[in-house]
Amino acid sequence: MRKIKVLVVDDSAMFRSLLVQSLRADPLIEVVAQAGDAYAARDAIIEYRPDVMTLDVEMPRMDGIQFLRKLMPQYPLPVVVISALDARVFDAMEAGAVDFVCKPTGVNPAKMDEFLRKELGTKIKIASTVKVGKLKRAEANPVTSMAGIKKDMVVAIGASTGGTEAIFDVVSQFRKDIPGVVVVQHMPPGFTEMYANRLNNQCQVAVKEAATGDRVLPGRVLIAPGDKHLRLVKVNGVYQVECKAGEKVSGHCPSVDVLFSSVAKTAKKDAVGVILTGMGGDGAKGLLEMRKAGAVTIGQNEASCVVYGMPKVAYDIGAVQHQMELSNIANKIYSVLKTN
Numbered sequence: 001m002r003k004i005k006v007l008v009v010d011d012s013a014m015f016r017s018l019l020v021q022s023l024r025a026d027p028l029i030e031v032v033a034q035a036g037d038a039y040a041a042r043d044a045i046i047e048y049r050p051d052v053m054t055l056d057v058e059m060p061r062m063d064g065i066q067f068l069r070k071l072m073p074q075y076p077l078p079v080v081v082i083s084a085l086d087a088r089v090f091d092a093m094e095a096g097a098v099d100f101v102c103k104p105t106g107v108n109p110a111k112m113d114e115f116l117r118k119e120l121g122t123k124i125k126i127a128s129t130v131k132v133g134k135l136k137r138a139e140a141n142p143v144t145s146m147a148g149i150k151k152d153m154v155v156a157i158g159a160s161t162g163g164t165e166a167i168f169d170v171v172s173q174f175r176k177d178i179p180g181v182v183v184v185q186h187m188p189p190g191f192t193e194m195y196a197n198r199l200n201n202q203c204q205v206a207v208k209e210a211a212t213g214d215r216v217l218p219g220r221v222l223i224a225p226g227d228k229h230l231r232l233v234k235v236n237g238v239y240q241v242e243c244k245a246g247e248k249v250s251g252h253c254p255s256v257d258v259l260f261s262s263v264a265k266t267a268k269k270d271a272v273g274v275i276l277t278g279m280g281g282d283g284a285k286g287l288l289e290m291r292k293a294g295a296v297t298i299g300q301n302e303a304s305c306v307v308y309g310m311p312k313v314a315y316d317i318g319a320v321q322h323q324m325e326l327s328n329i330a331n332k333i334y335s336v337l338k339t340n
Helices: 013-024 038-048 064-074 089-095 109-127 163-171 191-202 256-266 284-292 310-316 326-337
Strands: 004-009 029-035 052-056 079-083 099-102 154-159 180-185 206-209 220-223 229-235 238-244 271-275 296-300 322-324
Touching (some): 029 038, 052 109, 089 099, 154 256, 163 180, 191 220, 271 310, 284 310
Parallel strands (some): 296 322
């Protein structure tokens, strides 16, 4: 099997050396070059033609986000961003990065090495499967005017790799009449609150990081915290959420399967389940439970996915009723919710 050629870009020589050393220990990865700034990275891309680039956000002369914006139109390349706990990572995702990892701080070298091999190595392998140049991100189709929307429903959305932008494309089309929405996006703790705040500032609906006891209300989107499972519950006839730490389910915490399964049990037919881009199979079984309980289920199609993993598994096991372009999903949700 051909090794994945990786270019490491970071302005810290010490951290760059640690990255290179850790990644070279992976038999499936070959670090072909390293660079300390965007200009050296540009030259290395031309010379070595890497399969994947790791990129720091904070760099001298030109930061990682500016570099991405200049790079992607001319040389589309799968990029995994390495970022401190900083909301600017979502600018990098918007600029075309495939995924990101949180730069660890205050840990001993052994734990740092383990983190880099496991976390970063996995994301590099996923990124290497993405055909960035073939992805065409269409603008979401505006939701058409509709009379009467069912309010006693729940919309549940799950996503992973590529999901930050996919979720935005759907949620940005929601109006304040949308029933309560619950979301799981695989993301490190800390970033989920930043992501929720970003959506809250950019969308018509209210978006927040979920906390136990939050009510699921029309015009409100609740996003699972990065280190807790999110479940839908009903208390005194009112939908609420419960957020609890726990073991990984389907490889993740928060897990889409946990959310979807709880929606199937609690809301039954009064729900819409949506599975978006992501690697692996998290969410497929839960979505099937939702469909069997009478909910309407929607899956993103391959052409519009960054990674057609989770939606494919869900489709293959019969969990998806309606498969479609990302740009059409918000409209489909509204059509399901029509009262007439």
